[in-house]
Each structure stands twice: as structure tokens, then as C-alpha cells.
Amino acid sequence: MKKILSIILLHLFIYADEPPFNIGESLKYTAEWNGISVGEAELFVSGLELVNGFEAYKISFTTKTVGLARRLFPVKDRIDVWIDKNEFYTHRLKKDINQATYSEKVDVLFDYNQSIAKTKNKTIDINFKARGPYSMFYFLRTFELNPDKTMAFSSYEGRSVINYNLKMTGIEKVNSALGSFSCKVIRPFKKGKELFKNKGDMRIWISETEKKLPVKIQIKIQYGSMTLLLKEVIN
Structure with a gap:
């Protein structure tokens, strides 16, 4: 009973307050490959939409190469993810990947009432609330990270289910165009690898x-x- 009560209290603690982001927030990044600037990236909260009857934030993640890098290795990717307004798990994921030697288009819809995830060509059974890397960027902002706790999650992007863990590994100083930040370092890993x-x-x-x-x-x-390094925050 104490364990159940603790879980309920933790859940209330995590989700009681408004999230530290809002509709219209844009996070812009420089993209570097081995320390050389090659492109730009953006995380953008575009609005609230209904997905399977649930209110969800629509998040857009875009990346592209610029200048000489665009000629040598053109990249123009867009990933849209709809995350639950209250608990920040994924309701829908849409990927449009366009790179020099690789392309991918996928649209995954999660139906938690029926415990399924479906794409155009495949439907699978699920017993988890999906949290992939794109929803994770926002979920991690909604609670205080505990260095002594390892958290377990599952994600699905149209191929196979990935079960992984996530842990805070320390605190480091990061210098960016916006100044110096003290940051908690988060590491996702899979079965210790x-x-x-x-x-x-x-x-x-x-x-x-x-x-x-x-x-x-x-x-x-x-x-x-x-490496993506934050250079601008709008709204």
C-alpha cells in the first residue's frame, strides 16, 4: 500500500504544475559534425490538437544541412510528434527523412484504448505508453531528475519496439551562444549497452x-x- 501511495504522490508531483514550455516556443540549434558547423535544427511547439480524443501538443523537429555541407551531404528532415498534454507520451509520430543516401517516411498512430500502434502497412499490440526521443526532450523538462533513479521506457517508430533505460549521469557546464548553463546530463541506454x-x-x-x-x-x-547546441529561444 505504501508503494502504491508513493507512486500516486510522485505522479501528482510530476504533473501538477504547468509545463515549462508553451505553444509557440521555438528552440533553435546549430548542428555540428565532429566540431564543424554543418547545419541547423529546430524544436517547435506549434499547437494543441486532438488525437484519438486526447489533447496533444504538436511538436515539430526539423534539421537541415547548409552551405557546403548541403552540397556534399544534403539533409532535410522533419519529424512531427503529438505528445499527451498531461503526461507527455506519444499519441502520433510522423517522420519524413530526406538525406543523401537514405530516405524514410512513416506515420505511426497509437491507440491506447485498443492497445495498438498502427502504420499504413502494419498494426502491432502494445502494453506501454510510447516515449521516443522527440517526446523525451519535453518529458524530461516536466520534473526534477533524480541521479539515483534509472527509468525504463519503450518506443516504437514503425519497425520494432525498443525498450530502453534512462539515467542522469552528472552535472556539467555547457557554453552556448545564450551563455553558460549548469546542466544535468541524461543518458539513454539499452540493457547496459x-x-x-x-x-x-x-x-x-x-x-x-x-x-x-x-x-x-x-x-x-x-x-x-x-552535436546540436542551443543558439536561440523564442517565446
Whole structure:
């Protein structure tokens, strides 16, 4: 009974207040590959929409290469995700990936009343509330992270279900165009190993400010690293 009460109280603590972001918020990033500026990225909260009867924030994540990098390796990606207004899990995910050697289009709709996730060509049974990386950027801003706690999540983007863990690994200072931030470092991982292929590893730096901004996002793979560094906050 005490355990159940603690879970209820924790849930109330996490979701009682308004989130530290609002409709119209735009987070703009510089994109670097191995320390060289190659492009731009943006996280944008465009509005509230109904998905399967639930109110959901529509979040758009766009990335593109610019200048010489665009000629050498053109990238123009857009990912739209609809996350629950109250609990920030994913109701719908739409990906439009356009890169020099790879492209992908997928639209996943989660129906939690029927416990299914479906795309144009496939329907699978689910027993979890999906939290992928794009909804995670906002979910992590809604509560105080505990360095002693490992959290377990599941995501689905049209291929196979990915079960992964997430843990705060420390506090680091991050310098950006907006100044210096003290940030909590978050690491997603899978069964004690890297979450991504090609010896991939991901880190997310969340500021200790009131808005809990994702100041830095980094993915390291076998051949280098891609880093997004916050340069502008609008609204």
C-alpha cells in the first residue's frame, strides 16, 4: 500500500504544475559534425490538437544541412510528434527523412484504448505508453531528475519496439551562444549497452534553469559525433 501511495504522490508531483514550455516556443540549434558547423535544427511547439480524443501538443523537429555541407551531404528532415498534454507520451509520430543516401517516411498512430500502434502497412499490440526521443526532450523538462533513479521506457517508430533505460549521469557546464548553463546530463541506454547502432551513444544536457531547456544534444557513433547546441529561444 505504501508503494502504491508513493507512486500516486510522485505522479501528482510530476504533473501538477504547468509545463515549462508553451505553444509557440521555438528552440533553435546549430548542428555540428565532429566540431564543424554543418547545419541547423529546430524544436517547435506549434499547437494543441486532438488525437484519438486526447489533447496533444504538436511538436515539430526539423534539421537541415547548409552551405557546403548541403552540397556534399544534403539533409532535410522533419519529424512531427503529438505528445499527451498531461503526461507527455506519444499519441502520433510522423517522420519524413530526406538525406543523401537514405530516405524514410512513416506515420505511426497509437491507440491506447485498443492497445495498438498502427502504420499504413502494419498494426502491432502494445502494453506501454510510447516515449521516443522527440517526446523525451519535453518529458524530461516536466520534473526534477533524480541521479539515483534509472527509468525504463519503450518506443516504437514503425519497425520494432525498443525498450530502453534512462539515467542522469552528472552535472556539467555547457557554453552556448545564450551563455553558460549548469546542466544535468541524461543518458539513454539499452540493457547496459549503447542505444544506437554503430557503437552509438547519446547524451542530453538539460539546464537547471526554470525552463529546463535541452541546451545540448549529442549522438556519438563509430565514425564521429553529431552535436546540436542551443543558439536561440523564442517565446
